[in-house]
Amino acid sequence: MPNRSRQKGDRAERELRDILRAAGVHVRKIPSSGAGPDFPGDLYVGDDGSEEIWEVKVRNQGFTRIYAWLLDASVLAFRAMGRQGVNREWIVTLRLSDLLRIAREGKL
16 A cells, blocks of 8 residues: 555655756756665755755645745744754745745845
């Protein structure tokens, strides 16, 4: 019997790969991603040798707060406040359409 969660993740990875390719981005999907330490992540984005590892997550009911925060902003930046003044690194998230636009316009 197929694992529905795994199939959902695989579909999401292929969908994102196809969107990025259509935008002219070099991307490859990792076969059996997450199956072992030799293949971290789900997608490798960029030219060979300078690829970035992308992790792809899909939730039926998740991430609603992130979507709400992005209603009036292009970019969401957040970090966890650690104990005893030790802060975690900033995390930045944005819509894929905004990422592609920013890259295309050379705004970074």
